[in-house]
Amino acid sequence: MTSPAPYGLTGDDQPFWDNAREGRLVFQRCDECAYVRWPAAGVCPECLARQSTWTEVEGTGTLWSFVVYHRAYAADLKEQIPYPVALVELDCGVRLLGRLVDMDPGDAVVGMPLTVRYREVGEHGVVPAFGPAD
Numbered sequence: 001m002t003s004p005a006p007y008g009l010t011g012d013d014q015p016f017w018d019n020a021r022e023g024r025l026v027f028q029r030c031d032e033c034a035y036v037r038w039p040a041a042g043v044c045p046e047c048l049a050r051q052s053t054w055t056e057v058e059g060t061g062t063l064w065s066f067v068v069y070h071r072a073y074a075a076d077l078k079e080q081i082p083y084p085v086a087l088v089e090l091d092c093g094v095r096l097l098g099r100l101v102d103m104d105p106g107d108a109v110v111g112m113p114l115t116v117r118y119r120e121v122g123e124h125g126v127v128p129a130f131g132p133a134d
């Protein structure tokens with residue numbers, strides 16, 4: 001049974017959220033040029049092909065940038081402020097936003113290796129988050 005994607009806007013990304021709930025990170029891989037894309041879309045931004053296959057990727061990458069939120073943009077995050085949010089460049093090329101977890105935000109350094117973890121975020125369900133590589 002599927003439930004609505006926590007942050008989905010178009011529904012194209014429903015497989016991403018369904019797999020996150022199961023602890024897998026998946027993106028659309030273009031069937032023509034193999035470009036891995038995010039956000040999900042109906043056509044490949046590289047070659048404009050429509051055919052793609054949802055493909056599991058390694059949840060490894062590096063910290064590309066991050067911010068520390070001092071304001072909660074959802075009521076269920078209010079007790080967690082301040083909290084860091086990272087932009088992670090995955091090894092597959094996708095840049096993905098996610099919470100930075102299992103570390104002191106003061107220890108975050110751009111370029112540090114990270115791995116994906118999964119966190120339940122209130123009514124939003126399970127979302128990918130990132131912490132220091134093992």
Ligand SMILES: [Zn+2]
Pocket residue numbers: 030031032033034035044045046047048049
């Ligand atoms: Zn393509």
